[in-house]
Amino acid sequence: MELNVQGGAPAAPFLGAQDLFETEHDLDLPVDVYVRESPDERTWTGHHDDHHVLNISAQAATSTMGRELALHELSHMLRHEEGHASHVQSTEEILFLALAGKTVERRTLTHCYQIANHMKDIYADDITLSVGPTDKLVAFFESKLAAALADQPATVPPARDLEFDGQHEPARRLTAASDPEMTVVNASFALALLERHDLVAPDHRLYDLADAATRDAPGIDLHGFKRRFKQLQADPDPSDYRKHLVDATRAYATGTEQAAD
Structure with a gap:
């Protein structure tokens, strides 16, 4: 799985999430991570033909739940690739x-x-x-x-x-x-x-x-x-x-x- 972290936040939470995720799963498309300054939204994702996008606020990315939030969004991406009904x-x-x-x-x-x-x-x-x-x-x-x-x-x-x-x-x-x-x-x-x-x-x-x-x-x-x-x-x-x-x-x-x- 290819994961690219953009923005000023540390990459560790996202790489940690990737390591956990890859113990049992993988994504076909690469993931671009954008760390945003706005705290109005915690995390939100986008799905494109050739990649996924994970947007996350700097506040969430650096919180104690940063890795878990990123892992949650990777799971959404997998469900999307699977074509899951939900x-x-x-x-x-x-x-x-x-x-x-x-x-x-x-x-x-x-x-x-x-x-x-x-x-x-x-x-x-x-x-x-x-x-x-x-x-x-x-x-x-x-x-x-x-x-x-x-x-x-x-x-x-x-x-x-x-x-x-x-x-x-x-x-x-x-x-x-x-x-x-x-x-x-x-x-x-x-x-x-x-x-x-x-x-x-x-x-x-x-x-x-x-x-x-x-x-x-x-x-x-x-x-x-x-x-x-x-x-x-x-x-x-x-x-x-x-x-x-x-x-x-x-x-x-x-x-x-x-x-x-």
């Missing part, structure tokens, strides 16, 4: 199938994109956790969930409704504070991933934090979303995966489920 399915198509003609808040639409991303992350992390260390992950999720709970707004300003027509792009978060509903979904994702890989004890503090999150957003089914994430099949048929994601989107946005044909 990584080739268009999220816009799913939102159109699930929400066409329905009126939803813009922030809800943004959350639906995040749910789709969580499903992709489950499949990427199935690879990540098979080759990399797991000791930091539980503490990372615990820290993030505790911070989100502390950051909840007293009131959430009303969001503009819109009728989904398949043309709208996800908006940035409306407030600086965490969104209570999405915090519950994030908690369900964290618990699902950790339980999927037997990384958390039943009495771990994460469960108390997740329960606290549901008190701020009782309309979101924590256990239902945890079940959706945890029980994702390793190699789903594209049609089955599409139906699963449509159901999850409808369950979150409208409180109903009816899979698309």
Whole structure:
């Protein structure tokens, strides 16, 4: 696997991630890594015909999770090269199938994109956790969930409704504070991933934090979303995966489920 690091950050986290990844996997295309100064995004990737791109903030690259974040993104690249259903399915198509003609808040639409991303992350992390260390992950999720709970707004300003027509792009978060509903979904994702890989004890503090999150957003089914994430099949048929994601989107946005044909 060819990996080229650009920018001013040390190459060690990326080379360390490469070493772990190559114990069991390889990428056909080279990877160009760009270290960005902006801390607004932690990591994001691009896929091209002849290479992959990993963008990462300098803050993330030099953090204690730098190697793990890079390994996670390499796993996304492998899923893309494999043509895995989770990584080739268009999220816009799913939102159109699930929400066409329905009126939803813009922030809800943004959350639906995040749910789709969580499903992709489950499949990427199935690879990540098979080759990399797991000791930091539980503490990372615990820290993030505790911070989100502390950051909840007293009131959430009303969001503009819109009728989904398949043309709208996800908006940035409306407030600086965490969104209570999405915090519950994030908690369900964290618990699902950790339980999927037997990384958390039943009495771990994460469960108390997740329960606290549901008190701020009782309309979101924590256990239902945890079940959706945890029980994702390793190699789903594209049609089955599409139906699963449509159901999850409808369950979150409208409180109903009816899979698309």
